[in-house]
Amino acid sequence: MTTRTGPIFTKVALLGVGLIGASMAHAMRRGSLAAHIAGHAHSEATRKRADELGFCHSIHADPKEAVRDADLIVFCTPVGAFAEVAAAIAPALKQGAIVSDVGSVKMAAIRDIGPHVPTGVHFIPGHPIAGTEHSGPDAGFAELFDGRWCILTPPAGTDEGAVTNLAEFWRGLGSRVEIMDAKHHDIVLAITSHVPHLIAYNIVGTASDLEQVTQSEVIKFSAGGFRDFTRIAASDPTMWRDVFLNNREAVLEVLGRFSEDLSRLQRAIRWGEGEMLFDLFTKTRAIRRSIVDAGQDTAASNFGRDTKKR
Amino acid sequence: MTTRTGPIFTKVALLGVGLIGASMAHAMRRGSLAAHIAGHAHSEATRKRADELGFCHSIHADPKEAVRDADLIVFCTPVGAFAEVAAAIAPALKQGAIVSDVGSVKMAAIRDIGPHVPTGVHFIPGHPIAGTEHSGPDAGFAELFDGRWCILTPPAGTDEGAVTNLAEFWRGLGSRVEIMDAKHHDIVLAITSHVPHLIAYNIVGTASDLEQVTQSEVIKFSAGGFRDFTRIAASDPTMWRDVFLNNREAVLEVLGRFSEDLSRLQRAIRWGEGEMLFDLFTKTRAIRRSIVDAGQDTAASNFGRDTKKR
DSSP states (O other): OOOOOSOSEEEEEEEOOSHHHHHHHHHHHHTTOEEEEEEEOSSHHHHHHHHHHTOSSEEESSHHHHHTTOSEEEEOSOGGGHHHHHHHHGGGOOTTOEEEEOOSOHHHHHHHTGGGOOTTSEEOOEEEOOOOSOOSGGGOOTTTTTTOEEEEOOOTTOOHHHHHHHHHHHHHTTOEEEEOOHHHHHHHHIIIIIHHHHHHHHHHHHHHHOSSSOHHHHHHTGGGTHHHHHHHTTSOHHHHHHHHHHSHHHHHHHHHHHHHHHHHHHHHHHTTOHHHHHHHHHHHHHHHHHHHHTTSSOOSGGGGOSOSOO | OOOOOSOSEEEEEEEOOSHHHHHHHHHHHHHTOEEEEEEEOSSHHHHHHHHHHTOSSEEESSHHHHHTTOSEEEEOSOGGGHHHHHHHHGGGOOTTOEEEEOOSOHHHHHHHTGGGSOTTSEEOOEEEOOOOSOOSGGGOOTTTTTTOEEEEOOOTTOOHHHHHHHHHHHHHTTOEEEEOOHHHHHHHHIIIIIHHHHHHHHHHHHHHHOSSSOHHHHHHTGGGTHHHHHHHTTSOHHHHHHHHHHSHHHHHHHHHHHHHHHHHHHHHHHTTOHHHHHHHHHHHHHHHHHHHHTTSSOOSGGGGOSOSOO
16 A cells, blocks of 8 residues: 655644544544644543544644634534534634545535535535444544545535645545545445445344344354344444435435345245346355455455454 | 364264365364264365365265265255255165254254154254355365354254264364254344345345446445445355245245334434434444454454454
8 A cells, every 4th residue: 555645734623533533633644644633522521532542733622723724624523513513613714725524425515514615615525435333532543544435526616726635635544536426426325335234223123123032142143144234233323323314315215226126035035936046146246256356345254353264 | 262172973974065064174173073074075076176175084976975984974065955965875874873964944954854864863953153255165264163153953852962972073163052943043043144144135236236326336435334245245156045945934034024124214214213213223233242242253343354453
């Protein structure tokens, strides 16, 4: 992995210092991408913990203080907090600054942050496709974005130099960068991230409600496949509630397709259509291979978690 | 992990030498659990490869030859091949031998192997809850069963000494052992393994059929969650076709519950019921924690696949 090092922005403000904000700070330090990293967190406990961990140069209770003189401001809060924080910081934004975010729903970022961004400030929504099931400032680490994609969705007419700088910044954090239309982003993420999370949450819920199978059995025998889903279903509840509430249309559309396809599989099982099952199970195997070939997952069996075996 | 070593059986016959059969052979050698390991495979290519890998002492095209004088015979073929292989080996079984299997559906093992087992031979269906997305003799490794559960489902009236010996054998392979009723096993596995596989296969299928999102986008941005599902959806197509065809009732029952729960979630998203989503997402987080605490998954973020970060 080659990553650019050296300052791209003098001051970067992170509004939110959970998993993503903290990881950005660590990766900025690794690449010396900013002279000053200012952090803001809504909760006092988070500010205290971020201060102890020391990945920011300054921590602020008031987001206005964090963004003062910043060249880049990144919203790292759950999507549901965007509007309020955007209204709060707007008067303090420096001319020529870039405002961005890391939210999973880009139309919501445009809807909730966009109207507050003053003329002369560049607004470029962004979304790094990276994360873990852990959350909070302790969960952050410098390598989170290495080799992963970051999608930027600049509205039509956005200053090209600003987009170039932000793209360069994300490359410095270890990412590869893709430019995309915001609406398209939201449907791509509905299938690659939002609906997978929803069905993971759902099956873990179903398992805990079955009368015939005890909780203890579900846990003991989870290595048969179930445990894979529980990792995703352990993701931050607030963040994911906001994702589903804010990407409703795309999620419902993809979910409709998922359910339709599942009904067909259900029918194939009921009627013993082995060939149909075999054909699908063969096709899906090829997609796994492409993901490993594209460097987006490990080739090690069981994600390499159980043994050293590859 | 303490595992018993020293011979439990003089000769063990493995009918099938794919991921599970090969892993059993490696683990038997690690623990010196058998003086002779005989392997059988239906396909010539598999026999040739198993012979090259050398984990068996002898490889046989005819399953009758493999089971001759064996003290333990384990069916490691897909469930769909059980009846035919059972009929073939029945005349060659030694009095006092134990016949077992590793199939994912225990009622099917009883239905398809049971009637062929002669009087004086002990029939104890079994199922190690362990596996990877890879298949074939090359995929096997000695550590596969370490710390995982193996479920035995002896029919009422089975010789207790035989059950004790088989349990001891699985402990020697690294497993923990649970005794369970076969019908109960099939519903437990429907929720912990079969339906999770089905919905993983299904969402990978849905993703590849969407018109709005290209295959290349699905692959590039899969780190948002989708890639987790593709691992499971890369499992052996023949094995999984046979699982669904042979555990139809339990799978359809659990699938019905899953779909019901998903409809409720769908409705909550449509009507913006954030609290209901938040409550479910919080509950599911606790189950993940229990699985990690029970030693059935790693605590490392992202299964430890991306970085060294814990």
